[in-house]
Amino acid sequence: MITRETLLQLDATDPLAARREAFVLPANTIYLDGNSLGAMPRAAAERVRHTLDHDWSQALVRSWNAPPSGAGWVDLPQRVGAKIGRLIGARDGETLACDSTSVNLFKLLSLALKLRPDRRLILSDRDNFPTDLYMAQGLSALLGGEHQLRAVAPDEVEAAIDERVAVVSLSHVNYRNGALYDMAAITRRAHEAGALMLWDLAHSAGALPIALADCDVDLAVGCGYKYFNGGPGAPAYLYVAQRLQPQATSPLTGWFGHEKPFEFIPAYAPAAGIDRMQVGTPAILSMSALDAALDIWDGVDLQQLRAKSIRQCETFVALVEQWMPGVFEVTSPLDSARRGSQVCLRHEQAWPIMQALIGRGVIGDVRAPDILRFGFTPLYVSYADVWDAANTLREIMQHGEWTQPRFQARAKVT
The missing domain is CATH 3.40.640.10 (Type I PLP-dependent aspartate aminotransferase-like (Major domain))
Incomplete structure (x- = not known):
């Protein structure tokens, strides 16, 4: 059984955890779209200035x-x-x-x-x-x-x-x-x-x-x-x-x-x-x-990065399947050796579901016509973020939040 407390323990011993401080991350936001646009490093803003x-x-x-x-x-x-x-x-x-x-x-x-x-x-x-x-x-x-x-x-x-x-x-x-x-x-x-x-x-x-x-x-x-x-x-x-x-x-x-x-x-x-x-x-x-x-x-061990990415993706998939069996089709390979650092779920209402997630501060993206895409960036995504993102998705599906009219409008960029 995966618990949030177990994941918090992983964060406490994570050798990459300190790298999160190098980024500007909005409050009350879980950013799972770094495979589309990475978060802003503090050093990048300072260099441009x-x-x-x-x-x-x-x-x-x-x-x-x-x-x-x-x-x-x-x-x-x-x-x-x-x-x-x-x-x-x-x-x-x-x-x-x-x-x-x-x-x-x-x-x-x-x-x-x-x-x-x-x-x-x-x-x-x-x-x-x-x-x-x-x-x-x-x-x-x-x-x-x-x-x-x-x-x-x-x-x-x-x-x-x-x-x-x-x-x-x-x-x-x-x-x-x-x-x-x-x-x-x-x-x-x-x-x-x-x-x-x-x-x-x-x-x-x-x-x-x-x-x-x-x-x-x-x-x-x-x-x-x-x-x-x-x-x-x-x-x-x-x-x-x-x-x-x-x-x-x-x-x-x-x-x-x-x-x-x-x-x-x-x-x-x-x-x-x-x-x-x-x-x-x-x-x-x-x-x-x-x-x-x-x-x-500088100093990042890419093998540690990969190990964290694999564990985060596996945790997210396990939580989705545990909490929402049969609701989503996991279209990403389940074999971690054959998967990058993202998890994709198929649902015919992918767009409004993702908009409801974003409305709750969990940012992923959609790939037409029916794919919800979640990117895991180990330098700044914590293990607790994985739990909280999956739990937010569960709540949205349980309460049907995504059916609200405000989540139906399509934007130009997905």
Whole structure:
């Protein structure tokens, strides 16, 4: 029997509990949507204020250069990329913070097709995050329709990898149900068929240990605003394995990807290494916020993070099944080894139920048409939060709160 007292004891001995103080969390709120937008780190707000009040307003354009006269803005993509690289198992010089996840997908898909000129297929799964599919569709159309996106069911991916596939493009964790792919196994299968492997880490990086280099991954992308807590619209990042960098070319040849951007040479010449994947001027305010947010990870044991995530997800599922048997269908894998850091429940009235929860201070989100999604962010979600969230859901279902008219109206963002 799970009791709140037992969970409070877990909080008292939790090695990650002190990290919660690094975040600004609204009173009387349980935040279970960090897999959509992470909570605000105190350090990120302080860094942005410093960037505004000192680096921009006082140092002005000098801030592009290195200290002591400047703030080193020009090197932020590399510095932030290096911090992310250490959290996803990349080698030095393989990760760069830049652009958005969608733009980075376009760049890396294009790169992959150029490296496999005799192949015409981009393979993905039909449950992939829509922007991953959209960018592949758009790239195919741009190339005159000679290339094709093939999207299959998740359990058909490995069998569909053959000699026609140029690149396999998958999300490490499924955004709708939290299902976790075996990165090593899928990457190995892609390489056996001569294809390149591109992983979208948006729903896994910062939630569980990742070993890109050890898994021999070719390419990867991810965002900065979910588990990395970089703020709304935070810069994304990309990863290109060292062995591919000498041949890597970006379809977007902007001036920050030039070998000598401030010599203003009319003809494009790519920079060395990962720097050639840059495009335009980095967004300094948001990049600075992400840079500060990533410092929270100093000293965090990712194995402890994963263990806490698993226990929180298992506890939530157990409470839902204990208190509300037959009310919800748990669509996330029950095997923790196959699940990311989220639990998804299916109910035909998902929208009003979630609005009723939010009205009570328990914030998750909805994925159309009928999925309630709860993200567990171990750096700031406590074990007691898990109990209280499940208990609030029980009360809402028992009393039919979700049937109230005020919870029926649909918002633009879900």
